[in-house]
Amino acid sequence: MRCERAAARVLAPLILIVCAVSGGGFANAERKSVPPEATATGQDSMPNAYLLNLLIRTTLIALNQANQTGNYSVLRDLAAPSFQRANTSAQLAEIFAALRKRNLDLSPILFLEPKLIRQPKIDEAGMLRLSGFMPSEPERVLFDMLFQRLDNRWQLFGISVDVRPPDAPKAADAVAAPPQGKTSPPPQNIKNPKEKK
Numbered sequence: 001m002r003c004e005r006a007a008a009r010v011l012a013p014l015i016l017i018v019c020a021v022s023g024g025g026f027a028n029a030e031r032k033s034v035p036p037e038a039t040a041t042g043q044d045s046m047p048n049a050y051l052l053n054l055l056i057r058t059t060l061i062a063l064n065q066a067n068q069t070g071n072y073s074v075l076r077d078l079a080a081p082s083f084q085r086a087n088t089s090a091q092l093a094e095i096f097a098a099l100r101k102r103n104l105d106l107s108p109i110l111f112l113e114p115k116l117i118r119q120p121k122i123d124e125a126g127m128l129r130l131s132g133f134m135p136s137e138p139e140r141v142l143f144d145m146l147f148q149r150l151d152n153r154w155q156l157f158g159i160s161v162d163v164r165p166p167d168a169p170k171a172a173d174a175v176a177a178p179p180q181g182k183t184s185p186p187p188q189n190i191k192n193p194k195e196k197k
Contacts (some may be wrong), residue, residue, distance in 0.1 A: 046122060047154065055154055056114045056130055059145055063161060064106035067096060079156035080148040096161075104163055109134040109141055128154060139163045 047055070066072040072092035076084055093100075116132035123129065127146050134141040146158035 046120060047128070051154070052120055052130060053114060055128075055147060056132075056143065056145065057110060059156055059159065060106055060109055060134070060141065060143065060161070063096065063159070064104075064109075066092070067100040067104070067106075070100070072096070075156075080150055082148070083155070083157050099161065099163065102163070106141060106163075109136060112136060114143075127157060139165050 062075045062078060066075045070093060072089040076087060076089050076092055079087075087095075112134045114132050114134055116130065118131050121129050127148055129144075129146050131144045133143065140163070142160075142162045142164060144160040145156065147154040148157040149155075
């Protein structure tokens with residue numbers, strides 16, 4: 001329970017909606033109108049627990065395979081068209097370079113239950129947000145994902161993933177950008193609550 005609160009403090013300010021990532025910094029583009037495919041249909045209902053679990057696991061495994069092979073085209077092709085337009089395979093490789101360099105095998109997460117730090121939510125634009133962690137040892141896989149419903153299927157729209165020890169939470173380093181019309185401020189630097197001011 002204490003670790004879940006710590007993860008909540010870390011991931012709550014995580015905002016995965018950025019326009020571009022360059023040189024380790026974040027840049028926001030001016031707001032533009034929301035593309036038609038990004039609007040809610042009014043028919044979007046919350047997926048059941050089975051589908052939520054499946055979205056989390058399959059997305060993390062797709063990222064794991066991309067990191068292992070260095071080929072991000074499948075991860076990109078599985079995502080929403082807006083995500084594809086905002087992120088080339090080369091950009092995704094750059095975004096997730098730090099995670100890839102750690103040579104981590106995330107496949108054991110298939111045997112773990114994801115722990116959500118907030119209730120899944122569908123926002124006014126019809127985007128489904130899933131934030132939480134996989135309780136792996138010795139480090140947890142932290143995730144913050146955004147999905148868009150298109151053609152009766154939830155497709156990846158934004159993703160932030162990091163791997164950290166449970167007692168040393170920190171904001172995710174890798175953030176893949178959704179399209180320009182859906183921007184928010186960049187993530188703020190998060191300080192470890194154990195650090196002195």
